[in-house]
Amino acid sequence: MTKKKNIPIFKKKISIEGSVIFLMGPIGTFFSRVASFLEKNDIKTFKISFPLYEYGFKKSSRLTYSEDIYQFKEFLEKIIIKENIKHIFMYGNVLIPHKQALKLCEELNRKGHFINSHIFELGYLRPNFVTLEDKGVNYDSGFLFDRNFYEKQKPYGNFPVPINHGLRIRKIWKLITFFNHSFKNYKIVEFAHKLQPKPIYLWFQLKGFILKFFYRIVEKNLKKKCFSKSPFFMVILQVATDSQILKGSNFKDNYEFIYYVIKEFSNAELKNTNLIFKHHPRDRGYTNYSKFILEISKEFNIEDKTFYIHDFPLSKIFRNRFCKGTVLINSTVGYQSLFHSIPIKSLGITPYNLEGLSHQNDLVSFFRNPAKVNKLLFNKFYRYILENSQINGNFDGYFPFESVFTFLNNR
CATH class of the missing domain: 3.40.50 (Rossmann fold)
Structure with missing residues:
Protein backbone atom coordinates (compact mmCIF):
# COMPACT_ATOMS: atom_id res chain seq x y z
CA MET A 1 0.00 0.00 0.00
CA ILE A 169 8.96 29.54 -16.05
CA ARG A 170 6.71 32.60 -16.21
CA LYS A 171 9.19 34.84 -14.38
CA ILE A 172 10.11 36.39 -17.73
CA TRP A 173 6.77 38.21 -17.60
CA LYS A 174 7.85 39.85 -14.35
CA LEU A 175 10.76 41.47 -16.16
CA ILE A 176 8.60 42.57 -19.09
CA THR A 177 5.90 43.99 -16.81
CA PHE A 178 8.39 45.66 -14.47
CA PHE A 179 10.10 47.32 -17.44
CA ASN A 180 6.76 48.53 -18.81
CA HIS A 181 5.59 49.91 -15.47
CA SER A 182 8.89 51.72 -14.87
CA PHE A 183 8.08 54.22 -17.62
CA LYS A 184 4.46 54.88 -16.66
CA ASN A 185 3.90 58.02 -14.62
CA TYR A 186 0.61 57.07 -12.97
CA LYS A 187 0.25 57.17 -9.21
CA ILE A 188 -1.22 54.07 -7.55
CA VAL A 189 0.43 54.20 -4.12
CA GLU A 190 1.05 56.88 -1.49
CA PHE A 191 4.75 56.10 -1.02
CA ALA A 192 7.70 54.59 -2.91
CA HIS A 193 6.80 50.99 -3.74
CA LYS A 194 8.06 48.33 -6.14
CA LEU A 195 4.55 47.94 -7.59
CA GLN A 196 5.08 51.54 -8.76
CA PRO A 197 8.60 51.26 -10.21
CA LYS A 198 10.67 54.12 -11.65
CA PRO A 199 13.25 53.88 -14.46
CA ILE A 200 16.08 53.98 -11.89
CA TYR A 201 14.62 50.82 -10.34
CA LEU A 202 15.76 48.89 -13.44
CA TRP A 203 19.35 49.75 -12.51
CA PHE A 204 18.68 48.85 -8.87
CA GLN A 205 17.40 45.43 -9.96
CA LEU A 206 20.46 44.77 -12.12
CA LYS A 207 22.73 46.08 -9.37
CA GLY A 208 21.05 43.78 -6.86
CA PHE A 209 21.61 40.77 -9.12
CA ILE A 210 25.32 41.59 -9.43
CA LEU A 211 25.69 42.27 -5.70
CA LYS A 212 24.24 38.86 -4.86
CA PHE A 213 27.38 37.21 -6.23
CA PHE A 214 29.69 39.96 -5.02
CA TYR A 215 28.53 39.61 -1.39
CA ARG A 216 28.76 35.83 -1.64
CA ILE A 217 32.51 36.24 -2.18
CA VAL A 218 33.43 39.23 -0.01
CA GLU A 219 31.31 38.19 2.99
CA LYS A 220 32.43 34.56 3.07
CA ASN A 221 34.91 34.97 5.94
CA LEU A 222 32.66 37.45 7.74
CA LYS A 223 29.83 34.90 7.83
CA LYS A 224 32.15 32.23 9.19
CA LYS A 225 33.12 34.63 11.96
CA CYS A 226 29.47 35.51 12.66
CA PHE A 227 28.08 32.02 12.94
CA SER A 228 30.84 29.74 14.23
CA LYS A 229 32.32 31.16 17.44
CA SER A 230 29.90 33.08 19.68
CA PRO A 231 26.20 33.24 20.61
CA PHE A 232 24.28 35.74 18.47
CA PHE A 233 20.93 37.44 17.93
CA MET A 234 19.63 37.93 14.39
CA VAL A 235 18.03 41.23 13.38
CA ILE A 236 15.90 41.02 10.24
CA LEU A 237 15.57 44.17 8.14
CA GLN A 238 12.46 44.91 6.08
CA VAL A 239 12.45 46.36 2.57
CA ALA A 240 13.14 50.09 3.06
CA THR A 241 9.74 51.24 1.80
CA ASP A 242 7.76 48.31 3.19
CA SER A 243 4.32 49.18 4.53
CA GLN A 244 5.17 46.85 7.42
CA ILE A 245 7.41 49.65 8.68
CA LEU A 246 5.38 52.65 7.55
CA LYS A 247 1.95 51.36 8.56
CA GLY A 248 2.58 48.33 10.76
CA SER A 249 5.07 49.67 13.28
CA ASN A 250 6.04 52.75 15.28
CA PHE A 251 9.25 53.20 13.29
CA LYS A 252 9.46 55.66 10.42
CA ASP A 253 12.19 53.71 8.62
CA ASN A 254 14.91 51.06 8.95
CA TYR A 255 17.38 53.62 10.28
CA GLU A 256 15.22 54.31 13.30
CA PHE A 257 14.72 50.57 13.82
CA ILE A 258 18.46 49.87 13.58
CA TYR A 259 19.32 52.66 16.02
CA TYR A 260 16.79 51.39 18.56
CA VAL A 261 17.98 47.77 18.36
CA ILE A 262 21.66 48.69 18.74
CA LYS A 263 20.91 51.00 21.67
CA GLU A 264 18.90 48.33 23.50
CA PHE A 265 21.49 45.65 22.77
CA SER A 266 24.11 47.92 24.30
CA ASN A 267 21.90 48.51 27.34
CA ALA A 268 21.58 44.74 27.82
CA GLU A 269 25.34 44.62 28.52
CA LEU A 270 25.86 41.08 27.25
CA LYS A 271 29.27 39.45 27.19
CA ASN A 272 30.54 37.35 24.28
CA THR A 273 27.28 37.76 22.34
CA ASN A 274 26.96 39.28 18.86
CA LEU A 275 24.25 41.21 17.05
CA ILE A 276 23.88 40.31 13.37
CA PHE A 277 21.80 42.43 10.97
CA LYS A 278 20.56 40.68 7.84
CA HIS A 279 19.68 42.79 4.80
CA HIS A 280 16.45 42.03 2.93
CA PRO A 281 17.29 40.19 -0.32
CA ARG A 282 14.71 42.17 -2.32
CA ASP A 283 16.35 45.41 -1.22
CA ARG A 284 19.91 44.42 -2.10
CA GLY A 285 20.31 46.81 -5.02
CA TYR A 286 18.40 49.67 -3.44
CA THR A 287 19.93 50.29 -0.02
CA ASN A 288 22.99 49.62 2.12
CA TYR A 289 23.16 50.21 5.87
CA SER A 290 26.79 49.26 6.53
CA LYS A 291 28.05 52.79 7.28
CA PHE A 292 25.07 53.61 9.49
CA ILE A 293 25.33 50.36 11.47
CA LEU A 294 29.05 50.91 12.00
CA GLU A 295 28.48 54.53 13.06
CA ILE A 296 25.77 53.68 15.61
CA SER A 297 27.58 50.63 16.97
CA LYS A 298 30.64 52.83 17.57
CA GLU A 299 28.44 55.39 19.32
CA PHE A 300 27.44 52.68 21.80
CA ASN A 301 30.89 51.04 21.90
CA ILE A 302 29.77 47.67 20.55
CA GLU A 303 31.32 47.79 17.06
CA ASP A 304 33.22 44.56 17.81
CA LYS A 305 29.91 42.78 18.50
CA THR A 306 27.83 44.13 15.60
CA PHE A 307 27.78 42.62 12.10
CA TYR A 308 25.90 43.23 8.86
CA ILE A 309 25.40 40.55 6.21
CA HIS A 310 23.48 39.77 3.05
CA ASP A 311 22.02 36.51 1.69
CA PHE A 312 22.45 33.49 3.92
CA PRO A 313 20.11 30.47 4.27
CA LEU A 314 17.79 31.13 7.20
CA SER A 315 17.38 27.43 7.93
CA LYS A 316 21.13 27.19 8.57
CA ILE A 317 21.00 30.22 10.85
CA PHE A 318 18.12 28.86 12.92
CA ARG A 319 19.68 25.39 13.19
CA ASN A 320 22.90 26.96 14.45
CA ARG A 321 23.40 26.12 18.14
CA PHE A 322 24.67 29.66 18.80
CA CYS A 323 21.45 31.37 17.64
CA LYS A 324 19.73 32.86 20.71
CA GLY A 325 16.87 34.80 19.13
CA THR A 326 15.45 36.92 16.32
CA VAL A 327 14.45 40.60 16.36
CA LEU A 328 12.15 41.86 13.62
CA ILE A 329 9.21 44.11 12.80
CA ASN A 330 6.77 42.00 10.81
CA SER A 331 8.79 39.74 8.58
CA THR A 332 7.77 36.29 7.39
CA VAL A 333 11.11 35.26 8.89
CA GLY A 334 9.24 35.27 12.20
CA TYR A 335 7.34 32.15 11.13
CA GLN A 336 10.60 30.43 10.18
CA SER A 337 12.27 31.37 13.45
CA LEU A 338 9.32 30.02 15.43
CA PHE A 339 9.26 26.85 13.33
CA HIS A 340 12.81 26.15 14.55
CA SER A 341 11.84 27.16 18.13
CA ILE A 342 14.12 30.20 18.05
CA PRO A 343 12.69 32.95 20.33
CA ILE A 344 11.51 36.13 18.64
CA LYS A 345 10.84 39.73 19.57
CA SER A 346 8.39 41.39 17.18
CA LEU A 347 8.36 45.19 17.12
CA GLY A 348 5.39 45.50 14.79
CA ILE A 349 1.81 44.41 14.22
CA THR A 350 1.84 40.73 13.33
CA PRO A 351 -0.27 37.62 14.01
CA TYR A 352 2.61 35.93 15.87
CA ASN A 353 3.16 38.84 18.27
CA LEU A 354 1.36 37.17 21.15
CA GLU A 355 2.25 35.58 24.48
CA GLY A 356 3.78 32.15 24.03
CA LEU A 357 5.17 32.94 20.59
CA SER A 358 6.82 36.36 20.79
CA HIS A 359 8.61 37.90 23.78
CA GLN A 360 6.10 40.31 25.35
CA ASN A 361 8.42 42.45 27.49
CA ASP A 362 10.95 45.10 26.42
CA LEU A 363 13.83 44.45 24.06
CA VAL A 364 16.54 44.66 26.75
CA SER A 365 14.85 41.84 28.67
CA PHE A 366 14.64 39.83 25.44
CA PHE A 367 18.37 40.10 24.91
CA ARG A 368 19.04 39.09 28.51
CA ASN A 369 16.48 36.29 28.78
CA PRO A 370 14.37 35.60 25.66
CA ALA A 371 11.01 33.93 26.30
CA LYS A 372 10.96 30.36 25.02
CA VAL A 373 8.64 29.40 22.18
CA ASN A 374 5.61 27.39 23.28
CA LYS A 375 5.91 24.55 20.76
CA LEU A 376 2.35 23.27 21.13
CA LEU A 377 0.91 26.76 20.76
CA PHE A 378 3.02 27.36 17.66
CA ASN A 379 1.86 24.05 16.21
CA LYS A 380 -1.79 25.13 16.62
CA PHE A 381 -1.04 28.63 15.33
CA TYR A 382 0.87 27.29 12.32
CA ARG A 383 -1.89 24.87 11.38
CA TYR A 384 -4.60 27.52 11.60
CA ILE A 385 -2.61 30.01 9.50
CA LEU A 386 -1.71 27.39 6.91
CA GLU A 387 -5.14 25.85 6.48
Whole structure:
Protein backbone atom coordinates (compact mmCIF):
# COMPACT_ATOMS: atom_id res chain seq x y z
CA MET A 1 0.00 0.00 0.00
CA THR A 2 1.33 3.43 -0.97
CA LYS A 3 1.91 5.70 1.99
CA LYS A 4 -0.23 8.83 1.84
CA LYS A 5 1.86 11.99 1.54
CA ASN A 6 1.60 14.51 4.35
CA ILE A 7 1.07 17.59 2.18
CA PRO A 8 -0.33 21.00 3.22
CA ILE A 9 -4.07 21.44 2.78
CA PHE A 10 -5.73 24.80 2.15
CA LYS A 11 -9.24 24.46 3.60
CA LYS A 12 -10.72 27.93 3.11
CA LYS A 13 -11.79 27.41 -0.48
CA ILE A 14 -13.26 30.31 -2.45
CA SER A 15 -16.80 29.65 -3.64
CA ILE A 16 -17.30 31.70 -6.81
CA GLU A 17 -20.91 32.87 -6.88
CA GLY A 18 -20.94 35.20 -9.88
CA SER A 19 -18.96 37.67 -11.96
CA VAL A 20 -15.40 38.59 -10.96
CA ILE A 21 -13.35 41.76 -11.35
CA PHE A 22 -9.55 41.98 -11.11
CA LEU A 23 -7.64 45.01 -9.86
CA MET A 24 -3.81 45.14 -9.76
CA GLY A 25 -2.15 41.74 -9.47
CA PRO A 26 1.38 40.67 -8.59
CA ILE A 27 3.87 41.74 -11.26
CA GLY A 28 3.60 39.08 -13.97
CA THR A 29 0.67 37.14 -15.44
CA PHE A 30 -0.80 35.40 -12.39
CA PHE A 31 -4.13 37.25 -12.42
CA SER A 32 -4.64 36.55 -16.12
CA ARG A 33 -4.12 32.85 -15.35
CA VAL A 34 -6.75 33.04 -12.60
CA ALA A 35 -9.12 34.77 -15.05
CA SER A 36 -8.57 32.06 -17.68
CA PHE A 37 -9.33 29.33 -15.15
CA LEU A 38 -12.53 31.05 -14.03
CA GLU A 39 -13.67 31.65 -17.61
CA LYS A 40 -13.23 27.95 -18.40
CA ASN A 41 -15.72 27.35 -15.60
CA ASP A 42 -18.25 29.76 -17.16
CA ILE A 43 -17.48 32.70 -14.88
CA LYS A 44 -17.61 36.16 -16.44
CA THR A 45 -14.47 38.17 -15.63
CA PHE A 46 -13.48 41.82 -15.93
CA LYS A 47 -10.07 43.48 -15.62
CA ILE A 48 -9.58 47.09 -14.59
CA SER A 49 -6.86 48.15 -17.00
CA PHE A 50 -4.80 50.92 -15.42
CA PRO A 51 -1.96 52.65 -17.33
CA LEU A 52 0.35 50.17 -15.56
CA TYR A 53 -0.46 47.47 -18.09
CA GLU A 54 -0.87 43.80 -17.11
CA TYR A 55 -0.47 41.13 -19.75
CA GLY A 56 -2.55 38.08 -20.62
CA PHE A 57 -6.12 39.36 -20.29
CA LYS A 58 -8.61 39.25 -23.14
CA LYS A 59 -9.29 42.60 -24.75
CA SER A 60 -13.02 42.08 -24.27
CA SER A 61 -12.61 41.80 -20.49
CA ARG A 62 -10.64 45.04 -20.06
CA LEU A 63 -12.21 48.16 -18.57
CA THR A 64 -9.81 51.07 -18.98
CA TYR A 65 -9.27 53.54 -16.16
CA SER A 66 -6.64 56.27 -16.44
CA GLU A 67 -8.33 59.14 -14.61
CA ASP A 68 -7.56 60.58 -11.16
CA ILE A 69 -6.83 57.57 -8.95
CA TYR A 70 -8.60 59.21 -6.03
CA GLN A 71 -11.84 59.13 -8.05
CA PHE A 72 -11.53 55.42 -8.80
CA LYS A 73 -14.00 54.36 -6.13
CA GLU A 74 -16.95 55.99 -7.93
CA PHE A 75 -15.94 54.35 -11.21
CA LEU A 76 -15.63 50.94 -9.57
CA GLU A 77 -19.00 51.21 -7.84
CA LYS A 78 -20.75 51.82 -11.17
CA ILE A 79 -19.09 48.75 -12.69
CA ILE A 80 -19.95 46.56 -9.71
CA ILE A 81 -23.61 47.48 -9.81
CA LYS A 82 -23.94 47.41 -13.61
CA GLU A 83 -22.24 44.02 -14.03
CA ASN A 84 -23.50 42.53 -10.75
CA ILE A 85 -19.96 41.78 -9.61
CA LYS A 86 -19.71 39.30 -6.73
CA HIS A 87 -15.93 39.05 -6.26
CA ILE A 88 -12.99 41.48 -6.34
CA PHE A 89 -9.42 40.17 -6.55
CA MET A 90 -6.34 42.26 -5.74
CA TYR A 91 -2.70 41.90 -4.73
CA GLY A 92 -1.97 43.44 -1.35
CA ASN A 93 -3.99 46.16 0.34
CA VAL A 94 -1.65 49.17 0.23
CA LEU A 95 -2.34 50.46 -3.29
CA ILE A 96 -4.72 53.42 -3.48
CA PRO A 97 -7.31 51.65 -5.71
CA HIS A 98 -7.20 48.59 -3.44
CA LYS A 99 -7.84 50.63 -0.32
CA GLN A 100 -10.77 52.29 -2.06
CA ALA A 101 -12.12 48.94 -3.25
CA LEU A 102 -12.01 47.42 0.24
CA LYS A 103 -13.80 50.45 1.67
CA LEU A 104 -16.40 50.23 -1.10
CA CYS A 105 -16.99 46.55 -0.36
CA GLU A 106 -17.76 47.40 3.27
CA GLU A 107 -20.16 50.15 2.24
CA LEU A 108 -21.99 48.00 -0.32
CA ASN A 109 -22.26 45.06 2.08
CA ARG A 110 -23.88 47.34 4.65
CA LYS A 111 -26.41 48.34 2.00
CA GLY A 112 -27.21 44.72 1.23
CA HIS A 113 -25.24 44.48 -2.03
CA PHE A 114 -22.92 41.67 -1.00
CA ILE A 115 -19.51 41.43 -2.62
CA ASN A 116 -16.46 39.37 -1.60
CA SER A 117 -12.93 40.76 -1.54
CA HIS A 118 -9.95 38.43 -2.01
CA ILE A 119 -6.40 39.63 -1.35
CA PHE A 120 -3.38 37.72 -2.60
CA GLU A 121 0.06 38.26 -1.07
CA LEU A 122 3.43 36.53 -0.94
CA GLY A 123 3.35 33.50 1.34
CA TYR A 124 3.59 33.99 5.08
CA LEU A 125 5.21 30.56 5.17
CA ARG A 126 8.08 30.85 2.70
CA PRO A 127 9.16 29.76 0.19
CA ASN A 128 6.52 27.44 -1.28
CA PHE A 129 3.28 29.22 -0.43
CA VAL A 130 1.00 32.01 -1.63
CA THR A 131 -1.19 33.92 0.85
CA LEU A 132 -4.91 34.50 0.30
CA GLU A 133 -7.00 36.51 2.79
CA ASP A 134 -10.29 38.35 2.45
CA LYS A 135 -10.06 41.61 4.45
CA GLY A 136 -6.37 42.48 4.74
CA VAL A 137 -2.86 41.04 4.88
CA ASN A 138 0.26 41.37 7.04
CA TYR A 139 -0.32 44.14 9.63
CA ASP A 140 -3.98 44.20 8.52
CA SER A 141 -4.35 40.42 8.61
CA GLY A 142 -7.49 38.62 9.68
CA PHE A 143 -5.36 36.48 12.01
CA LEU A 144 -4.62 39.10 14.69
CA PHE A 145 -6.17 37.05 17.49
CA ASP A 146 -5.07 36.60 21.10
CA ARG A 147 -3.45 33.53 22.60
CA ASN A 148 -6.75 32.09 23.84
CA PHE A 149 -8.06 31.86 20.28
CA TYR A 150 -5.09 29.83 19.07
CA GLU A 151 -5.05 27.67 22.20
CA LYS A 152 -8.45 26.32 21.10
CA GLN A 153 -7.22 25.21 17.68
CA LYS A 154 -6.10 21.70 16.76
CA PRO A 155 -2.37 20.92 16.38
CA TYR A 156 -0.73 18.83 13.68
CA GLY A 157 0.40 15.32 14.53
CA ASN A 158 3.26 15.90 12.10
CA PHE A 159 3.92 19.10 10.21
CA PRO A 160 2.99 18.77 6.52
CA VAL A 161 5.77 19.00 3.96
CA PRO A 162 5.08 21.52 1.16
CA ILE A 163 5.85 20.58 -2.42
CA ASN A 164 8.54 22.64 -4.11
CA HIS A 165 7.17 23.05 -7.61
CA GLY A 166 10.55 23.97 -9.03
CA LEU A 167 11.28 26.27 -11.96
CA ARG A 168 8.93 29.24 -12.28
CA ILE A 169 8.96 29.54 -16.05
CA ARG A 170 6.71 32.60 -16.21
CA LYS A 171 9.19 34.84 -14.38
CA ILE A 172 10.11 36.39 -17.73
CA TRP A 173 6.77 38.21 -17.60
CA LYS A 174 7.85 39.85 -14.35
CA LEU A 175 10.76 41.47 -16.16
CA ILE A 176 8.60 42.57 -19.09
CA THR A 177 5.90 43.99 -16.81
CA PHE A 178 8.39 45.66 -14.47
CA PHE A 179 10.10 47.32 -17.44
CA ASN A 180 6.76 48.53 -18.81
CA HIS A 181 5.59 49.91 -15.47
CA SER A 182 8.89 51.72 -14.87
CA PHE A 183 8.08 54.22 -17.62
CA LYS A 184 4.46 54.88 -16.66
CA ASN A 185 3.90 58.02 -14.62
CA TYR A 186 0.61 57.07 -12.97
CA LYS A 187 0.25 57.17 -9.21
CA ILE A 188 -1.22 54.07 -7.55
CA VAL A 189 0.43 54.20 -4.12
CA GLU A 190 1.05 56.88 -1.49
CA PHE A 191 4.75 56.10 -1.02
CA ALA A 192 7.70 54.59 -2.91
CA HIS A 193 6.80 50.99 -3.74
CA LYS A 194 8.06 48.33 -6.14
CA LEU A 195 4.55 47.94 -7.59
CA GLN A 196 5.08 51.54 -8.76
CA PRO A 197 8.60 51.26 -10.21
CA LYS A 198 10.67 54.12 -11.65
CA PRO A 199 13.25 53.88 -14.46
CA ILE A 200 16.08 53.98 -11.89
CA TYR A 201 14.62 50.82 -10.34
CA LEU A 202 15.76 48.89 -13.44
CA TRP A 203 19.35 49.75 -12.51
CA PHE A 204 18.68 48.85 -8.87
CA GLN A 205 17.40 45.43 -9.96
CA LEU A 206 20.46 44.77 -12.12
CA LYS A 207 22.73 46.08 -9.37
CA GLY A 208 21.05 43.78 -6.86
CA PHE A 209 21.61 40.77 -9.12
CA ILE A 210 25.32 41.59 -9.43
CA LEU A 211 25.69 42.27 -5.70
CA LYS A 212 24.24 38.86 -4.86
CA PHE A 213 27.38 37.21 -6.23
CA PHE A 214 29.69 39.96 -5.02
CA TYR A 215 28.53 39.61 -1.39
CA ARG A 216 28.76 35.83 -1.64
CA ILE A 217 32.51 36.24 -2.18
CA VAL A 218 33.43 39.23 -0.01
CA GLU A 219 31.31 38.19 2.99
CA LYS A 220 32.43 34.56 3.07
CA ASN A 221 34.91 34.97 5.94
CA LEU A 222 32.66 37.45 7.74
CA LYS A 223 29.83 34.90 7.83
CA LYS A 224 32.15 32.23 9.19
CA LYS A 225 33.12 34.63 11.96
CA CYS A 226 29.47 35.51 12.66
CA PHE A 227 28.08 32.02 12.94
CA SER A 228 30.84 29.74 14.23
CA LYS A 229 32.32 31.16 17.44
CA SER A 230 29.90 33.08 19.68
CA PRO A 231 26.20 33.24 20.61
CA PHE A 232 24.28 35.74 18.47
CA PHE A 233 20.93 37.44 17.93
CA MET A 234 19.63 37.93 14.39
CA VAL A 235 18.03 41.23 13.38
CA ILE A 236 15.90 41.02 10.24
CA LEU A 237 15.57 44.17 8.14
CA GLN A 238 12.46 44.91 6.08
CA VAL A 239 12.45 46.36 2.57
CA ALA A 240 13.14 50.09 3.06
CA THR A 241 9.74 51.24 1.80
CA ASP A 242 7.76 48.31 3.19
CA SER A 243 4.32 49.18 4.53
CA GLN A 244 5.17 46.85 7.42
CA ILE A 245 7.41 49.65 8.68
CA LEU A 246 5.38 52.65 7.55
CA LYS A 247 1.95 51.36 8.56
CA GLY A 248 2.58 48.33 10.76
CA SER A 249 5.07 49.67 13.28
CA ASN A 250 6.04 52.75 15.28
CA PHE A 251 9.25 53.20 13.29
CA LYS A 252 9.46 55.66 10.42
CA ASP A 253 12.19 53.71 8.62
CA ASN A 254 14.91 51.06 8.95
CA TYR A 255 17.38 53.62 10.28
CA GLU A 256 15.22 54.31 13.30
CA PHE A 257 14.72 50.57 13.82
CA ILE A 258 18.46 49.87 13.58
CA TYR A 259 19.32 52.66 16.02
CA TYR A 260 16.79 51.39 18.56
CA VAL A 261 17.98 47.77 18.36
CA ILE A 262 21.66 48.69 18.74
CA LYS A 263 20.91 51.00 21.67
CA GLU A 264 18.90 48.33 23.50
CA PHE A 265 21.49 45.65 22.77
CA SER A 266 24.11 47.92 24.30
CA ASN A 267 21.90 48.51 27.34
CA ALA A 268 21.58 44.74 27.82
CA GLU A 269 25.34 44.62 28.52
CA LEU A 270 25.86 41.08 27.25
CA LYS A 271 29.27 39.45 27.19
CA ASN A 272 30.54 37.35 24.28
CA THR A 273 27.28 37.76 22.34
CA ASN A 274 26.96 39.28 18.86
CA LEU A 275 24.25 41.21 17.05
CA ILE A 276 23.88 40.31 13.37
CA PHE A 277 21.80 42.43 10.97
CA LYS A 278 20.56 40.68 7.84
CA HIS A 279 19.68 42.79 4.80
CA HIS A 280 16.45 42.03 2.93
CA PRO A 281 17.29 40.19 -0.32
CA ARG A 282 14.71 42.17 -2.32
CA ASP A 283 16.35 45.41 -1.22
CA ARG A 284 19.91 44.42 -2.10
CA GLY A 285 20.31 46.81 -5.02
CA TYR A 286 18.40 49.67 -3.44
CA THR A 287 19.93 50.29 -0.02
CA ASN A 288 22.99 49.62 2.12
CA TYR A 289 23.16 50.21 5.87
CA SER A 290 26.79 49.26 6.53
CA LYS A 291 28.05 52.79 7.28
CA PHE A 292 25.07 53.61 9.49
CA ILE A 293 25.33 50.36 11.47
CA LEU A 294 29.05 50.91 12.00
CA GLU A 295 28.48 54.53 13.06
CA ILE A 296 25.77 53.68 15.61
CA SER A 297 27.58 50.63 16.97
CA LYS A 298 30.64 52.83 17.57
CA GLU A 299 28.44 55.39 19.32
CA PHE A 300 27.44 52.68 21.80
CA ASN A 301 30.89 51.04 21.90
CA ILE A 302 29.77 47.67 20.55
CA GLU A 303 31.32 47.79 17.06
CA ASP A 304 33.22 44.56 17.81
CA LYS A 305 29.91 42.78 18.50
CA THR A 306 27.83 44.13 15.60
CA PHE A 307 27.78 42.62 12.10
CA TYR A 308 25.90 43.23 8.86
CA ILE A 309 25.40 40.55 6.21
CA HIS A 310 23.48 39.77 3.05
CA ASP A 311 22.02 36.51 1.69
CA PHE A 312 22.45 33.49 3.92
CA PRO A 313 20.11 30.47 4.27
CA LEU A 314 17.79 31.13 7.20
CA SER A 315 17.38 27.43 7.93
CA LYS A 316 21.13 27.19 8.57
CA ILE A 317 21.00 30.22 10.85
CA PHE A 318 18.12 28.86 12.92
CA ARG A 319 19.68 25.39 13.19
CA ASN A 320 22.90 26.96 14.45
CA ARG A 321 23.40 26.12 18.14
CA PHE A 322 24.67 29.66 18.80
CA CYS A 323 21.45 31.37 17.64
CA LYS A 324 19.73 32.86 20.71
CA GLY A 325 16.87 34.80 19.13
CA THR A 326 15.45 36.92 16.32
CA VAL A 327 14.45 40.60 16.36
CA LEU A 328 12.15 41.86 13.62
CA ILE A 329 9.21 44.11 12.80
CA ASN A 330 6.77 42.00 10.81
CA SER A 331 8.79 39.74 8.58
CA THR A 332 7.77 36.29 7.39
CA VAL A 333 11.11 35.26 8.89
CA GLY A 334 9.24 35.27 12.20
CA TYR A 335 7.34 32.15 11.13
CA GLN A 336 10.60 30.43 10.18
CA SER A 337 12.27 31.37 13.45
CA LEU A 338 9.32 30.02 15.43
CA PHE A 339 9.26 26.85 13.33
CA HIS A 340 12.81 26.15 14.55
CA SER A 341 11.84 27.16 18.13
CA ILE A 342 14.12 30.20 18.05
CA PRO A 343 12.69 32.95 20.33
CA ILE A 344 11.51 36.13 18.64
CA LYS A 345 10.84 39.73 19.57
CA SER A 346 8.39 41.39 17.18
CA LEU A 347 8.36 45.19 17.12
CA GLY A 348 5.39 45.50 14.79
CA ILE A 349 1.81 44.41 14.22
CA THR A 350 1.84 40.73 13.33
CA PRO A 351 -0.27 37.62 14.01
CA TYR A 352 2.61 35.93 15.87
CA ASN A 353 3.16 38.84 18.27
CA LEU A 354 1.36 37.17 21.15
CA GLU A 355 2.25 35.58 24.48
CA GLY A 356 3.78 32.15 24.03
CA LEU A 357 5.17 32.94 20.59
CA SER A 358 6.82 36.36 20.79
CA HIS A 359 8.61 37.90 23.78
CA GLN A 360 6.10 40.31 25.35
CA ASN A 361 8.42 42.45 27.49
CA ASP A 362 10.95 45.10 26.42
CA LEU A 363 13.83 44.45 24.06
CA VAL A 364 16.54 44.66 26.75
CA SER A 365 14.85 41.84 28.67
CA PHE A 366 14.64 39.83 25.44
CA PHE A 367 18.37 40.10 24.91
CA ARG A 368 19.04 39.09 28.51
CA ASN A 369 16.48 36.29 28.78
CA PRO A 370 14.37 35.60 25.66
CA ALA A 371 11.01 33.93 26.30
CA LYS A 372 10.96 30.36 25.02
CA VAL A 373 8.64 29.40 22.18
CA ASN A 374 5.61 27.39 23.28
CA LYS A 375 5.91 24.55 20.76
CA LEU A 376 2.35 23.27 21.13
CA LEU A 377 0.91 26.76 20.76
CA PHE A 378 3.02 27.36 17.66
CA ASN A 379 1.86 24.05 16.21
CA LYS A 380 -1.79 25.13 16.62
CA PHE A 381 -1.04 28.63 15.33
CA TYR A 382 0.87 27.29 12.32
CA ARG A 383 -1.89 24.87 11.38
CA TYR A 384 -4.60 27.52 11.60
CA ILE A 385 -2.61 30.01 9.50
CA LEU A 386 -1.71 27.39 6.91
CA GLU A 387 -5.14 25.85 6.48
CA ASN A 388 -6.91 29.21 6.29
CA SER A 389 -4.57 31.32 4.19
CA GLN A 390 -1.61 29.43 2.71
CA ILE A 391 -1.74 27.82 -0.73
CA ASN A 392 1.08 25.46 -1.73
CA GLY A 393 1.98 27.02 -5.08
CA ASN A 394 3.47 30.18 -6.56
CA PHE A 395 2.55 33.11 -8.76
CA ASP A 396 4.95 32.30 -11.60
CA GLY A 397 4.73 28.52 -11.81
CA TYR A 398 2.39 25.83 -10.61
CA PHE A 399 -0.77 26.96 -8.81
CA PRO A 400 -3.50 24.50 -7.68
CA PHE A 401 -6.52 26.39 -9.05
CA GLU A 402 -8.83 23.37 -8.67
CA SER A 403 -7.99 23.11 -4.97
CA VAL A 404 -8.65 26.79 -4.29
CA PHE A 405 -11.81 27.65 -6.20
CA THR A 406 -15.22 25.99 -6.16
CA PHE A 407 -18.26 27.03 -8.15
CA LEU A 408 -21.81 27.50 -6.95
CA ASN A 409 -23.26 25.80 -10.02
CA ASN A 410 -21.02 22.74 -9.47
CA ARG A 411 -22.07 22.02 -5.90
